[in-house]
Amino acid sequence: MDFSIKTIDGKSTTAQVKTGCIAVGVFENKKLTEAAQALNHKGDITAAVKSGDITGKPGSTLLIRGIDGVAAERILLVGLGKDQSIGSKDFLTATQAAARVFASLGAGDAVVALPFDQIKERDADWALCSSVLALRDNLYRFDRMKSKDEPLPAGVKKVAFAVPASTADAAKAAVAQGVAQANGMELTKDLGNLPPNICTPTYLANTAKKLAKEYRLGVEVLDRKQLQALKMGSFLGVTNGSEEPPKFIVLKHMGGKAKDAPIVLVGKGITFDSGGISLKPGAGMDEMKYDMCGAASVLGTFRAIAELKLKLNVIGVIPTCENMPSGRATKPGDIFTSMSGQTIEVLNTDAEGRLILCDALTYVERFKPAAVVDIATLTGACVTALGHHNSGLFSRHDAEHDALAEELLAAGKKSNDTAWRMPIEDSYQEQLKSNFADIANIGGPPGGSITAACFLERFTRKYTWAHLDIAGTAWKSGPAKGATGRPVPLLTTFLIDRAAPSRK
Numbered sequence: 001m002d003f004s005i006k007t008i009d010g011k012s013t014t015a016q017v018k019t020g021c022i023a024v025g026v027f028e029n030k031k032l033t034e035a036a037q038a039l040n041h042k043g044d045i046t047a048a049v050k051s052g053d054i055t056g057k058p059g060s061t062l063l064i065r066g067i068d069g070v071a072a073e074r075i076l077l078v079g080l081g082k083d084q085s086i087g088s089k090d091f092l093t094a095t096q097a098a099a100r101v102f103a104s105l106g107a108g109d110a111v112v113a114l115p116f117d118q119i120k121e122r123d124a125d126w127a128l129c130s131s132v133l134a135l136r137d138n139l140y141r142f143d144r145m146k147s148k149d150e151p152l153p154a155g156v157k158k159v160a161f162a163v164p165a166s167t168a169d170a171a172k173a174a175v176a177q178g179v180a181q182a183n184g185m186e187l188t189k190d191l192g193n194l195p196p197n198i199c200t201p202t203y204l205a206n207t208a209k210k211l212a213k214e215y216r217l218g219v220e221v222l223d224r225k226q227l228q229a230l231k232m233g234s235f236l237g238v239t240n241g242s243e244e245p246p247k248f249i250v251l252k253h254m255g256g257k258a259k260d261a262p263i264v265l266v267g268k269g270i271t272f273d274s275g276g277i278s279l280k281p282g283a284g285m286d287e288m289k290y291d292m293c294g295a296a297s298v299l300g301t302f303r304a305i306a307e308l309k310l311k312l313n314v315i316g317v318i319p320t321c322e323n324m325p326s327g328r329a330t331k332p333g334d335i336f337t338s339m340s341g342q343t344i345e346v347l348n349t350d351a352e353g354r355l356i357l358c359d360a361l362t363y364v365e366r367f368k369p370a371a372v373v374d375i376a377t378l379t380g381a382c383v384t385a386l387g388h389h390n391s392g393l394f395s396r397h398d399a400e401h402d403a404l405a406e407e408l409l410a411a412g413k414k415s416n417d418t419a420w421r422m423p424i425e426d427s428y429q430e431q432l433k434s435n436f437a438d439i440a441n442i443g444g445p446p447g448g449s450i451t452a453a454c455f456l457e458r459f460t461r462k463y464t465w466a467h468l469d470i471a472g473t474a475w476k477s478g479p480a481k482g483a484t485g486r487p488v489p490l491l492t493t494f495l496i497d498r499a500a501p502s503r504k
Contacts, residue, residue, distance in 0.1 A: 001139060003132055003179060005171045006111055006160035014038035014162070015070045020107020021063075021156065022072040023098050025080040025114050028056035035113035035162065036077070039070050045077065055079060058090040059097040076101055078114065086119050088126075092416065095131045099138035102156040113162035125174035128161055130416060132178025133185070133489070135159060140186060142193040142482065177308065181415075181492050184304030185485030191296035192475060192483025196272035196289040201247040201320040204269055204295055208249045208318070211299065215306035218252030232359040234338040238352045239321040241276055241329025246321035248360070249295075251302050253314045256499070261370035262313035263498060265491065266360050268353045268376035269295030269320025276323045276349030277331055284477070291353070293474035293483060294375040295320055300488040305495055312499035317364055319356040323349070335437045339363060340459055345437035353378050354455045355441060361459040371404050371464045373494075374456065375487065376471075381448030382422075383472035390420040391487055392469035394453035397424065404466050408494055415489035419468060428454045 008014055014022075014035050024036035030049045032040060040046055044067045048054060054062035060079035067075060078098050081090035094114065102110055116127035143150050163171045191199055191207065205221045212219035227236055227248055239246040249269075254262075270291040274280060280288065295318040302316050330336075334346045336355070339362040344355065353376050364372055382392040393408055395401040405421055412418040431443030431451050439458065443451030453467050473486045 001135060001156070002158045003175050004158070004160045005168050005175065006162045007165040007168050008113070008162045009165050014113060015041070017111050017162070018071045019073070019109050019111045019160070021074040021076050021102070021105055021110040023076040023078055023110065023112045023114065025094065026054060026056045026077050027080055027084060028082045030056065031084065033080070033115050035115070039067065039075055041069055042067070045075070048077065057081065058093040061097050061101055063101065072111070074105070074107060080114070084118065086115065088119055088122050091119050091127060092130060092134065095134040096138065099135045102135065102159070103138055105156055106154065107156055108154070109158040109160070110156045111160045111162055116161070116163065124163070124167060125170060126414065128171055128174040129178035129181070131161065132175055133182055136182035136186070140189060142190065145195065177496070180304040180307040181489055183307060184300035184488045184492060187303050188293070188296040188300030188485045188488050189483040191299065192290050192293050194289070196322075199289070199292065200244050200271055201269065201322070202245065204271065204292065204299070204318065204320050205247040205249050207299060208251055211302055211306070212251065215303070217302065217306060218254065220250040222248035222250070230339060230363070231337070232339045233336040234344055235319050235321070235356045235359040237330050237334065237336040237346070238323055238355050241324040241326040242322035244271070244322045246319070249316070249318040249320065251298075251316035253302060253305055253310070253312075255305075255309060255311045256313040260313050262315045262367055263495060264315045264317060264364045264367055264369040264372045265298045265301060266317045266357060266364060266372060266374040267295035267298035268292070268357055268374070268378065269318045270323055270353060270356070271320060273323045273350070273352065274325055276352060277325050277329050278348045278350040279325060280350060287475065287477060287481075290475040290483060291377050292320065293377050293470060296483070297375050297470070297474070297486070297488050297491065300485065301491040301495070304488060304492045308496070310495060310499050312495055314495060315364070315367055315369070317360050319360040321356065323352045338459070342439060342458065343437040345434040345440045347440050348442045351442045351452070354452055357456055358459040361456060361465070365462050369463050371466070372460065373408070373466050373468065373491070375468045375491070377474050378469045379449040379452045379471055381445075381452070382469040385422070385449055386420055386472055388472045388476070390418050391473045391490070392449055393419040393421045393466060394424050394450070394469070395421070395466040396457065400464050401466070404464050407497065408466055408468070408490065411494035411497060412487075412490045415493040417487050417489035419487070419490065422450060422453070424450065424453055424457055
């Protein structure tokens with residue numbers, strides 16, 4: 001889908017817009033937005049609203065054809081809710097509804113003339129970016145593994161957003177940001193949805209190389225011998241049961257000044273998690289192909305920031321492997337020495353994500369980072385705690401880490417990709433004590449997402465760090481099964497805000 005900006009100044013010009021469909025808003029009190037009023041000079045829209053054909057409730061729609069004096073072939077009325085100061089949730093519902101209608105129209109192009117600058121506690125940039133994401137999300141399909149493509153309706157292929165001429169430049173930038181985020185999310189979804197016999201560690205490494213070639217990024221892929229030389233005993237222990245070779249991917253987007261410390265994103269890349277010897281139940285095990293969504297979100301974020309040519313130094317680190325049972329597989333009770341020198345007793349081989357991440361978190365010390373954020377589908381306990389709405393955010397509790405946590409939380413709210421901060425306290429570390437090693441890899445059922453974060457925290461004390469547990473947000477189950485693309489919007493927004501001139 002192609003996106004553009006259409007400048008409209010004054011009520012008289014709205015009716016003159018030639019397009020297959022123009023989308024305008026109505027409220028539950030039967031009032032019309034300014035753009036809708038401009039199309040209503042003969043009272044056809046008012047008559048439709050008064051008749052009850054559209055309620056004005058968020059997401060309600062009514063398609064009208066062939067109104068005299070209106071250049072558009074169709075008018076799509078979209079409900080915006082009760083208030084003329086529109087709630088952000090109501091606006092998102094409205095744009096999603098418009099996206100569904102556009103997908104089934106015979107028209108090839110459309111203009112969206114909603115009141116982007118009238119959203120409560122949001123600006124027009126947010127509304128435009130969110131609209132792009134809604135339209136692209138509705139179009140997304142993953143059918144590449146089917147023998148025949150499923151037939152899709154023609155639908156709208158070009159969408160223009162109607163804005164005043166005075167805001168056109170800002171609007172173009174907002175739309176470009178939305179497109180970049182949508183492209184990044186699409187890559188993340190595709191990687192997550194691919195079957196694990198195709199999306200292997202080698203496939204992720206090749207994807208990183210393709211991104212690097214296309215966008216002129218730095219890339220390095222370390223293999224088993226190099227990981228052995230680095231003494232990544234914890235990471236390599238997870239790979240013991242698999243025939244697939246492990247990969248350790250490093251991507252570099254150096255868009256800032258050479259002396260600027262980078263932001264580092266670390267993504268968990270378990271391309272299939274059987275649980276290892278601590279085998280998972282069979283029901284739903286197919287969804288363990290999604291255990292690499294942290295890695296996929298790093299790759300998707302890199303595509304987005306590279307497309308935007310973000311003026312910031314960002315490094316992505318992805319440890320990736322499978323967790324499989326075999327005669328060589330790690331056993332409960334095994335002890336490994338991590339890259340940091342700390343020894344780890346493996347009490348449960350299904351708590352493997354933290355074992356590959358801890359060596360990656362030690363590795364990134366060499367970059368002397370401004371901040372490190374790791375992203376992982378780490379614990380079912382986080383799903384129990386937060387459901388599927390918020391990602392879990394963990395960071396130490398001091399001024400420096402509080403500031404990083406607030407940045408990430410704000411980016412989540414700004415991008416509709418929310419997170420909720422969870423505690424990390426020394427009292428939880430007690431649960432990770434081992435009689436035989438420096439640390440155990442699990443702390444028991446109580447506070448499972450917290451003890452997992454506490455495990456990682458032990459390897460991050462030389463820099464500012466935060467952890468995102470995306471086990472509840474990275475994919476959906478059931479009839480809508482599929483990767484969500486989260487938290488690419490949160491991460492991209494966080495990095496865009498970090499690159500803002502006001503932070504320099």
